[in-house]
Amino acid sequence: MVVLDGEVDMASAPQLEHVLGEQLAAGAQQVMVDLRQVSFMDSTGLTALFRAHEALAAAGSAMVVVCGPGPVRRVLDVSGVGGVVPIYSDPAESAAT
Amino acid sequence: MTRRFALEVPADSDYLTMARLFVGAAAEELGCGGDTADDLRLAVSEAAGALIDGGGPITVALSAEDAGAAVAVRGPGRPVGDAGVGNLVLGLELAGALLGGVTIDESESGTVIGFSAPADAE
Numbered sequence: 001m002v003v004l005d006g007e008v009d010m011a012s013a014p015q016l017e018h019v020l021g022e023q024l025a026a027g028a029q030q031v032m033v034d035l036r037q038v039s040f041m042d043s044t045g046l047t048a049l050f051r052a053h054e055a056l057a058a059a060g061s062a063m064v065v066v067c068g069p070g071p072v073r074r075v076l077d078v079s080g081v082g083g084v085v086p087i088y089s090d091p092a093e094s095a096a097t
Numbered sequence: 098m099t100r101r102f103a104l105e106v107p108a109d110s111d112y113l114t115m116a117r118l119f120v121g122a123a124a125e126e127l128g129c130g131g132d133t134a135d136d137l138r139l140a141v142s143e144a145a146g147a148l149i150d151g152g153g154p155i156t157v158a159l160s161a162e163d164a165g166a167a168v169a170v171r172g173p174g175r176p177v178g179d180a181g182v183g184n185l186v187l188g189l190e191l192a193g194a195l196l197g198g199v200t201i202d203e204s205e206s207g208t209v210i211g212f213s214a215p216a217d218a219e
Contacts, residue, residue, distance in 0.1 A: 007117075010146045011110035040117065042142050043188035071135035078194050079187070 001091070005037035008045035016045060020052035020063075028061055032094060035067040035076075046079050053085050064094050100127065101160040106145070108153030108172065113142050116157050120168075123159040127166040128216035136195040137214050141170055143188030144199075144210035148172030151208065165215040173207040 002019055006012070023031045033049065035041070053063045064086045067073045076082055088094040102123035106112040117138040124134040137159075145155050151174015158169045192212060193199045202209045 007114060009110065009113050009142055010149075011113060040138065040142075042139060042146065043191055044146070046187065046191075071132075071139070074132065074135065074195075075139060075191065079191055 001032040001034055003034040003037070007040040008038055008048070009040065009042045010044040013044035013048045016048045017051065020048065021055075024052070024055050024059060024061070028056075030061060031056060031063045032091065033063060033065050034091070035065060035072050036090075038067075038072050039070075041072045041075055043079075046075070046081060049081065049085065064088060066091055066094060099160055101158060102126065103156060103158040105154045105156045108149045108151070108155055110146065110149060113145060116145050116155075117142050120157060120159065124166060124214065127159060127161050129166050129214045130217050133165075133214050133217065136192075137166070137168060140192035140196055140199070140212055141168060143192050144170035144212075145172075147176040147188060147210065148174065148208060151175050162213065165213060167213050168211060170210045171207060175203060176201065176208050176210070 002023065004016065008016055020031065049065065056063050065076070066088050067076060068089055076087055104116060104119040106116055120137050120141045121134050124130065124137045129137060141157055145157065148155050148170065151172050153172065156171040159166050189199050196212045196214055198212060200211045
């Protein structure tokens with residue numbers, strides 16, 4: 001599980017890409033990205049998530065996102081990320097599906 | 098007298114947080130709170146981010162209009178470098194989807210990215 005906090009923007013998105021790349025390199029079968037403590041995410045964060053999702057899928061792995069209600073969830077919904085990457089409100093919901 | 102708030106920041110991504118804090122506070126002052134303030138924070142961050150490659154300073158200005166706020170993000174260069182076109186499109190599409198329209202005005206003196214936001218319902 002990758003737990004993020006703070007803000008994800010063009011200054012910090014490279015760190016997110018790096019961390020998700022480490023998960024891929026480690027051979028993770030499923031990566032859960034927990035955004036519940038993230039207060040802001042822009043298009044660079046979305047792009048980092050998309051890229052990680054594509055790379056993991058190509059390796060036969062999967063990514064899910066955990067995100068509660070709020071501005072980050074709003075951005076995920078408006079951008080259509082939920083149509084590509086499963087989004088859950090909490091980790092227990094993810095485990096139940 | 099038109100109420101107007103403006104902030105000038107260097108063309109550096111480290112200052113995007115400051116720009117977002119400013120926009121949130123100014124938007125509240127102009128009656129745009131809640132989700133609208135969140136949308137404005139995102140839109141301004143995307144616009145300022147798109148202008149960073151063109152150099153600085155970057156100016157963020159919010160002014161009262163009839164039923165909300167008009168926002169203009171100005172920079173001396175053109176929006177974004179070739180490497181970031183994908184993010185520019187995604188970012189401004191996001192802003193447009195949330196706020197209902199984005200304008201980009203390029204001239205010899207630079208670029209202005211503008212949008213409007215409605216005031217909270219009374």
